[in-house]
Amino acid sequence: MPIEHDEQNLLHCLRSRDHGQFAEFVRRYESQVFLCCKTMGLKEDQAEDVAAETFLAVWQGLAAFDGRSKLSTWLWTIAYRKAINLLRRQQPTVPFDEDFSDIAAPEPKPESEHTEAVWNAVSRLPKAWSLIVILFYKQDKTLAEIAVIMGIPENTAKTYLHRARGRLKEYLAHLVEENQNVCK
Amino acid sequence: MSANNDINNNLDQIIRTALKTREVYVPADFASKIQARLRQYEIARERTAIRRELAAYVTIMIATICLSAILAYFISPSLIESIQTHTASIITGMHNILPQLKYYIVCTIALLCAGFVFSNTALD
Numbered sequence: 652m653p654i655e656h657d658e659q660n661l662l663h664c665l666r667s668r669d670h671g672q673f674a675e676f677v678r679r680y681e682s683q684v685f686l687c688c689k690t691m692g693l694k695e696d697q698a699e700d701v702a703a704e705t706f707l708a709v710w711q712g713l714a715a716f717d718g719r720s721k722l723s724t725w726l727w728t729i730a731y732r733k734a735i736n737l738l739r740r741q742q743p744t745v746p747f748d749e750d751f752s753d754i755a756a757p758e759p760k761p762e763s764e765h766t767e768a769v770w771n772a773v774s775r776l777p778k779a780w781s782l783i784v785i786l787f788y789k790q791d792k793t794l795a796e797i798a799v800i801m802g803i804p805e806n807t808a809k810t811y812l813h814r815a816r817g818r819l820k821e822y823l824a825h826l827v828e829e830n831q832n833v834c835k
Numbered sequence: 836m837s838a839n840n841d842i843n844n845n846l847d848q849i850i851r852t853a854l855k856t857r858e859v860y861v862p863a864d865f866a867s868k869i870q871a872r873l874r875q876y877e878i879a880r881e882r883t884a885i886r887r888e889l890a891a892y893v894t895i896m897i898a899t900i901c902l903s904a905i906l907a908y909f910i911s912p913s914l915i916e917s918i919q920t921h922t923a924s925i926i927t928g929m930h931n932i933l934p935q936l937k938y939y940i941v942c943t944i945a946l947l948c949a950g951f952v953f954s955n956t957a958l959d
Contacts, residue, residue, distance in 0.1 A: 670870055677866040682859040689859065699862060706869050707876060769853030788847070789854040820846055827845050 658722045665713055677706055683723060683790065684730045690782045691734040701737055705730040720799055724792065727800045731782070765826055772822035780815035787812055895950040903942035911938045 661679075664672040684705050688698035708729050716725060773781045779801070786792040786800065794812070798805040820827070862868075 670873055673873065674866045674870050677869045681861045681865050685861050686859045699865070702865070703869060703872060707872060710873060710876070763853075763856075765849060766853040766856045769850055770857060773850075773854070784850065785854065788851045816843075816846065819850060820842070823846065823849060826849055827842055830845050830849060 659718070662713075662716070662718065662722060668713075673706075673710060676709075680723065680726055681706075684726060686785065686789070687727055687730040687782070688734050690785050691731070691738065691778055693734055693737065697737060701730065701733045704733050708733070720796070723790070724796045724799055727786070727790075727792075728802075731800055732802075768823060768826060769819075772819050775822065776815050776818055780811050780818070783808060783811050784815050784819070895953070896947070899943060899946040899950050903939060903946050906942045906946075907939040 661676065665676055681702065684702045685698055688701050693701060705726065709726060712729075716722075720728075773784050776784065782801070783797055786797045787794075792800070794805050794808050797812075798808045801808065803811075
């Protein structure tokens with residue numbers, strides 16, 4: 652898949668090895684990397700370490716990046732692998748039912764009940780499923796891109812998404828019903 | 836079937852809207868921290884490169900001196916014998932060695948030149 656024009660420009664700037672440009676790149680993508688870390692259940696300090704390692708890996712690997720995938724997909728791939736490696740080193744692993752309440756900023760804007768309910772429902776999913784849901788719905792990644800990021804076959808990603816959607820349908824049944832009544 | 840599709844579309848819409856609404860918390864000075872770490876990394880990388888280059892030059896120089904000694908021995912075997920003979924009184928015996936040292940000097944210079952050309956090409 653060819654990378655987009657602005658990403659190509661960004662990549663060109665980054666390859667000039669300018670620290671200022673790289674800081675801009677970090678500001679642009681830091682939220683995505685932190686989102687990946689938090690979705691994988693990392694704590695605040697772990698997320699920061701993994702995010703820092705991710706960006707350093709990007710800096711080191713810029714010359715080798717061939718641009719076959721989007722820059723953001725590459726970044727998610729690195730962040731996901733770093734997070735997985737950290738989790739593998741940890742014993743015991745972080746429980747699946749950890750909620751995402753600390754994903755939001757310390758003083759979050761008032762959110763609707765829907766938003767809260769959806770994030771809670773996503774946090775109840777197994778990590779791999781919740782990551783797929785985040786990538787698909789929040790980051791608008793295609794199944795092919797998700798498969799690349801997670802290093803799984805595209806069909807597996809599709810199955811996980813299907814199962815996650817099924818589980819979310821159960822958890823959010825009341826919201827769907829409510830929404831449909833409003834539509835009628 | 837259609838009702839089921841409606842439910843699924845509705846669910847997709849609810850999930851998408853909710854997920855896109857929430858902002859992710861990022862430490863305020865994260866980009867600056869990365870910049871600082873990047874500077875440290877670059878300094879460490881430069882130091883490593885310099886150390887490696889220095890090690891390469893030193894190795895090449897030692898190898899050059901050894902090689903030139905061996906070559907000089909083949910060109911003028913009496914040189915080594917002269918050094919051995921005059922080790923005890925190297926200062927007084929210098930006048931005996933000097934004429935033969937020219938072989939050693941020529942070999943060293945030639946090998947040093949070759950070594951520098953080779954190391955520069957290899958390190959680039």
